Amino acid sequence: MQKSVSRLAEIIHIISAFWVLVIALIILIDVIGRQFFNTPFLGAIEIIKNSVVSITFLQLPLAIYSGDMLRTTLLYGSVGPNAKKALRAVAGILGFLFFAGVAYSSWSPFVEAYSINEYEGEGALRVPTYPVRLLVVLTSVFAGFMYLYLMVLDWTGRLDEEGEHKILQSPSEG
Amino acid sequence: MGPEVIIYTFVLLAVLVILGVHIGVALGVASVIGVWLAYGDLEIALSILGSTSYEAIRSDALAVIPLFVLMGEVLSKAGAATDLYRLCDSGLKRLPGRLAAATVFGNAAFAAVSGVSIASAATFSRIAYPEMRKLGYDQSYALGVVAGSACLGMLIPPSVLLIVWAILTEGSVGALFIAGVGPGILLAFAFVGYNVIAAMRDPSLAPDQSEAEAQLPENKLSRDSLIGGLGVIALILLVLGGIWLGWFTPTEAAGFGAAGGILIGFFKKMTIQDFISAVISAGRTAAPIMFLLIAGSMYARLLAVSGGTGMITDMFNSSGMSPIMIMLAMTVVWLLMGTLIDSISIILLTVPIFFPLAIAAGIPELAFAIYGIMIIEAGLLTPPVGLLIYTVKAAVPDKTVTLTHAFKGAIPYWMLILGVAVLILIFPAIATWLPAKTF
Numbered sequence: 001m002q003k004s005v006s007r008l009a010e011i012i013h014i015i016s017a018f019w020v021l022v023i024a025l026i027i028l029i030d031v032i033g034r035q036f037f038n039t040p041f042l043g044a045i046e047i048i049k050n051s052v053v054s055i056t057f058l059q060l061p062l063a064i065y066s067g068d069m070l071r072t073t074l075l076y077g078s079v080g081p082n083a084k085k086a087l088r089a090v091a092g093i094l095g096f097l098f099f100a101g102v103a104y105s106s107w108s109p110f111v112e113a114y115s116i117n118e119y120e121g122e123g124a125l126r127v128p129t130y131p132v133r134l135l136v137v138l139t140s141v142f143a144g145f146m147y148l149y150l151m152v153l154d155w156t157g158r159l160d161e162e163g164e165h166k167i168l169q170s171p172s173e174g
Numbered sequence: 175m176g177p178e179v180i181i182y183t184f185v186l187l188a189v190l191v192i193l194g195v196h197i198g199v200a201l202g203v204a205s206v207i208g209v210w211l212a213y214g215d216l217e218i219a220l221s222i223l224g225s226t227s228y229e230a231i232r233s234d235a236l237a238v239i240p241l242f243v244l245m246g247e248v249l250s251k252a253g254a255a256t257d258l259y260r261l262c263d264s265g266l267k268r269l270p271g272r273l274a275a276a277t278v279f280g281n282a283a284f285a286a287v288s289g290v291s292i293a294s295a296a297t298f299s300r301i302a303y304p305e306m307r308k309l310g311y312d313q314s315y316a317l318g319v320v321a322g323s324a325c326l327g328m329l330i331p332p333s334v335l336l337i338v339w340a341i342l343t344e345g346s347v348g349a350l351f352i353a354g355v356g357p358g359i360l361l362a363f364a365f366v367g368y369n370v371i372a373a374m375r376d377p378s379l380a381p382d383q384s385e386a387e388a389q390l391p392e393n394k395l396s397r398d399s400l401i402g403g404l405g406v407i408a409l410i411l412l413v414l415g416g417i418w419l420g421w422f423t424p425t426e427a428a429g430f431g432a433a434g435g436i437l438i439g440f441f442k443k444m445t446i447q448d449f450i451s452a453v454i455s456a457g458r459t460a461a462p463i464m465f466l467l468i469a470g471s472m473y474a475r476l477l478a479v480s481g482g483t484g485m486i487t488d489m490f491n492s493s494g495m496s497p498i499m500i501m502l503a504m505t506v507v508w509l510l511m512g513t514l515i516d517s518i519s520i521i522l523l524t525v526p527i528f529f530p531l532a533i534a535a536g537i538p539e540l541a542f543a544i545y546g547i548m549i550i551e552a553g554l555l556t557p558p559v560g561l562l563i564y565t566v567k568a569a570v571p572d573k574t575v576t577l578t579h580a581f582k583g584a585i586p587y588w589m590l591i592l593g594v595a596v597l598i599l600i601f602p603a604i605a606t607w608l609p610a611k612t613f
Contacts, residue, residue, distance in 0.1 A: 017457035020240045020432070027241075027429025031422070048234040048425065055240060056231055056468070059461030068458050069196040070466065072515045076194040091195045098199045101206060105224030136228055 002158070005149060009062040009142070016058035023051050043127070046120065050132045057139035064095065064146045067164065085154060088163045092151040099144030106137045180482030183208035187523070197519045198462070201469035205476040212480040222475055230471040231464055234425050238347060239467075240460040241428035242332045245409070245435035246288040247456040251448045252439035254406050255284045255297045260396075261403030271373030271380035273309065274316070275366045277302040278323040282362060283406060285327020287435075289334035290459070291551060292516070292565050295324035299569035312379040313575065315372065318583025321566045323365060325551035325591060328517065329358040329544065331414050332431065334463065335551075337424075338521055339543050342470060343529050347424040348417040352609040353540040355414070357548070357598055364590045372586075398442055405438035418612055463518060470522035477526050487530050497535035501599065504528050505549050512553015513560055520550050540609060541602035548595040555588045 026048065030041035063069055076087055110133035112118070119126040153159050183204050190200035202223070209219040259280035266272045277298060285294035298320045306316040328335045331351035340347040373380040413431050416422035422430065439449060477483045490500055504524070511520045525546065532542040554562040563580045598604050 013457055014454060017453045020244050020456065020460075021453065023237055024241055024244070024429045024432040024436075027237075027426055028433055031426050031429070045234045048237050049232050052234070052236045052240070052464070053228065053232045055457075056461055056464035059457045060465060063458055063461045063465070066458065069198065069462050070516055070519055071194050071196045072191055073194060074514050075192050087194050090193055091199070094190070094195050094203050095199045098202045098206075101202075101220055101223050102227045105220040106227060109224055109228065132232075133228060140227070 002153065005146075006062075006065055009065050009146065012058045012139070012142075013062035016055040019051060019055050019058075023048055023055075046127050050127065053132055054135050057136055057143075060139060060143045061146045064143055065150065069095075084163070088154055089151055092147045092154075095147035096144045096151075099140045099147065103137050103140035103144060106133060106140065110134050110137055178485075179208055179211045179480050180477065180485060182211065183476065183480075183482075191515070191523075197515065197522075198465045198469040201466070201473045201522065205469070205472040208476045208480060212476075222479075223472065226472045226475060227468055230468045235347065235423075236341065236464070236467070237425050238332070238337055238428040239334065239463055240456070241425075241432045242287075242334065242337070243289060243460040243463075244453065244456040245332075245428070245431040247452040247459065248432075248435040248439045248444075248449065249402075249406055249409075250284075250288055250293075250297070251452040252402060252435075252442045252444045254287070254402050254438070255280070255294075256301055257399040257402030258283050258406055259298070259301055260399040261407075269370060270377070271311075271315075271369040273302065273306045273311065274319045274369040274373070274380060277306070277319045278326065278362060278365045278369065281320065281323035282326040282330055282358070283410065285324045286330035286333050286410060287406060288327075289332070291324040291328050291554065292562060294327055295321055295562050295565050296569040298324070299566050300571060303566075303570045303572070306380075307572065310381045313572075314579045314583035315379045316583070317566055317570065317575065317580040318585070318587055319365070319369060320570075321555055321562045321580065321584045322587025322590075324562060325548075325555060325587070326358065326361050326365060328547055328551050329354040329361065331355070331410070331417075332424075332428065333547075335517055335521065335547050336543075338463070338467065338518055339525065339547065341467065342474070342521065342525050343539070343543070345539060345543070349609040349612075350540060350543055351414060351424065352418055352612060353544055353605045354547075356604045356608055357544050357594060360597075360604060361548075361591065361594045364594055365587065368586055368590060401441050402438060405434070405441070409434045409438070418608075420612070466518060466522055470526070473522070474526045483527065483530050486527055487534055490531055491534065497537070500531055500535050501537070504531070504546075508546065508549045509553040509556050512550055513556055516561070517547075517550045517554065520553070521546075537599065538602045538606050541598050541605045544605040545595050545598050548591050548598070552588055552591040552595070555584045555591070560584070 026041055026044050030044040034040040071091065076084060079087070110130055113133050114130040118129045120129055150159070154163055159165060186207060187200055187204040190204060191197060206219045206223055209222055210216050213219065259276055262279040263273060263276035266275050269275055281294055281298045281302070284297065285291050288294050303316050303320055307313070327333060331354055333354070336350045336354055337347055340350040409431055412434065413427045416427050416430070417424055495503070507524065508520065511524070528546070529542070533539065554560045563577060563584055567575055567577055567580050
C-alpha cells in the first residue's frame with residue numbers, strides 16, 4: 001500500500017515537473033514566433049494559466065508525503081517524542097480538513113462547468129474549464145488522503161520519531 | 175460579526191502556526207473559519223475556498239515561480255555556485271579579504287537565481303567557508319560573510335521574494351525587479367567595503383596569501399567554471415535587461431531564464447540523471463510556495479470581506495502613531511518573525527496588513543517592498559535565533575564552529591542591512607528611481 005501511494009504521488013509529480021519544461025518551450029516558441037516570424041503561439045496565455053494551477057495541484061501530494069510543506073518548529077523542536085506525535089496529528093487532521101474542504105467546494109463548480117460546457121478564451125482557441133476543475137478536485141482528494149495516510153503510518157509505528165519516512169530519504173538540501 | 179472577527183482569526187492563526195501546522199494550511203483554515211464567523215454561513219466560506227483554489231494562481235504571471243525555480247535548480251545541480259565563486263575570486267586579485275568579497279558576489283548571484291537565501295547560505299557554507307579557513311581567515315569573519323551575503327541575493331532579480339511580494343500587493347513583478355537593483359548594488363558595496371576595511375585594519379582576519387594560494391591547483395579558473403559563472407551572470411542580465419528594456423514580460427523572461435539555465439547545464443556536460451533530479455526537485459520547491467500563495471489569497475480575501483484591513487488602518491490612524499512609529503512597529507514584528515519562520519511565509523502573513531498601512535503613511539510602494547524584504551532577511555540573521563545562522567552552523571564542514579562564532583560574524587552584516595534599509599526609507603529614490611525610468 002505504502003509503495004503504491006508514494007508511487008502514484010511520484011508519478012503525478014514527475015509529470016507536472018516536466019510540464020514546467022513544456023511551458024518554457026511554449027514561451028520560447030511564442031516569443032520567437034512573434035518577434036521573428038510574426039506568428040505568435042495562439043492560446044499560449046490560456047495554456048500557461050491553466051498549467052500553473054494543474055502543475056501546483058499535481059505536485060502537492062508528494063510535497064505533503066515528503067514533508068516539504070513549510071511550517072515552524074518553534075514549539076515542535078522543544079517537546080518530547082509523544083508531544084511531537086500529537087502535534088503532527090493536529091497538523092495532519094487540519095491538513096486533511098483543509099483539502100477535504102477544497103475538494104468539496106470545487107466539486108459543484110466542476111459539475112456546473114461540465115454541464116454548461118463552460119469555455120474560456122475566444123475565437124479559434126477556446127479551452128473548456130472542466131478538466132482543470134476536475135483535476136483540482138481529484139488532487140485535493142489525494143492531498144487530503146495523504147495527510148490522513150501519513151497519520152496512519154505515524155500511529156502504526158511506520159515513521160521514525162521525527163515523523164520522517166524510515167526508508168525514503170528526506171528531501172535533499174537546496 | 176463585524177471586523178473584530180479579524181482579531182479572533184489572528185489569534186487562531188498564531189496558535190496554529192506555533193503548533194506547527196503547515197503554514198499554508200493554517201492560513202487556509204483560519205481564513206475559512208474567519209469568513210464563516212463574518213457571515214455566519216459555512217457555505218459562503220467554502221464557496222470562497224473553492225473559487226480561490228481555482229482562481230488564485232490561475233494566471234500566466236504566476237508561471238514565473240515554477241520557471242525561475244527550475245532555472246535555479248538546474249544551475250545549482252550544474253555546479254553554478256562553485257563557478258560563480260571561482261569567477262568572482264579570479265576577478266578580484268590583490269584585494270584584502272578577497273575570498274570574502276568573492277563570497278559576497280558569488281553567493282548573492284547564486285541566492286538570486288536559486289531564490290532562497292537559506293539554500294544559498296547552506297551551499298556556500300560548503301564551498302567558500304572551507305576555502306577561507308584554509309587560507310587562515312578568521313572563523314567568525316568567514317561565517318559572517320556566508321550568512322550575510324545570502325540575504326543580499328533576495329534583492330537581486332529574479333528572487334522569489336520579490337515575485338511573491340509583487341503578486342501579493344498586486345504590483346508589477348517587473349517594476350519590483352528593477353527596484354531591487356539600486357539597493358542591491360548599494361548593499362553589495364557596503365558588504366565588500368566592510369570586508370576590505372576589516373581585513374585592512376586587522377590582517378589576522380584575512381591574511382594575504384596570494385602567493386601561496388596561486389600554487390593551489392583548484393584556484394585556477396577552469397573553462398568550465400568560466401562558462402558556468404559568466405553564463406549565470408549573463409542570464410541575470412538577460413532577465414533583468416529584457417524586462418527593463420521592455421523586450422520581455424516577467425513570464426517570458428522566466429521562460430528564457432529556464433531555457434538558458436538548461437543550456438548552461440548542457441554546456442557544462444550535466445548528466446541526464448542530474449538534469450532529471452533538478453527538474454523533480456524544482457517541483458518540490460515550487461509547489462509549497464504556490465500552495466502558500468493560494469492560502470495567502472484566501473487570507474487576503476478574508477481581510478477584505480470582513481473589513482479587517484480597514485479596521486486595522488483606522489486603528490493605527492486613530493492611535494495617533496506617527497509614520498515613523500508605525501514603521502518601527504512593523505520592523506520589530508518582522509525581525510522577530512525572522513527568527514521563527516521562512517521569509518515567504520512572513521511576507522504572506524504580514525504584507526496584506528502592513529502594505530495598506532505603509533501606503534497610508536505615505537511610503538512609496540516600491541521602496542516599502544525593498545525595505546520590507548531587507549528587514550525580513552535581516553530577521554533571519556538576528557541574534558540569537560536567526561534561521562540563517564543555524565543553517566550556516568549546521569552546513570559548514572567544521573565541528574569547532576559554535577553559534578556564537580556565527581552570530582559574532584553576522585552582526586556587522588545585520589547592521590549594514592538595517593542601515594541600508596533605513597537609508598531607503600529616507601531616500602526612496604534609491605529604489606524608485608530606476609523603475610520610474612521604465613514603468
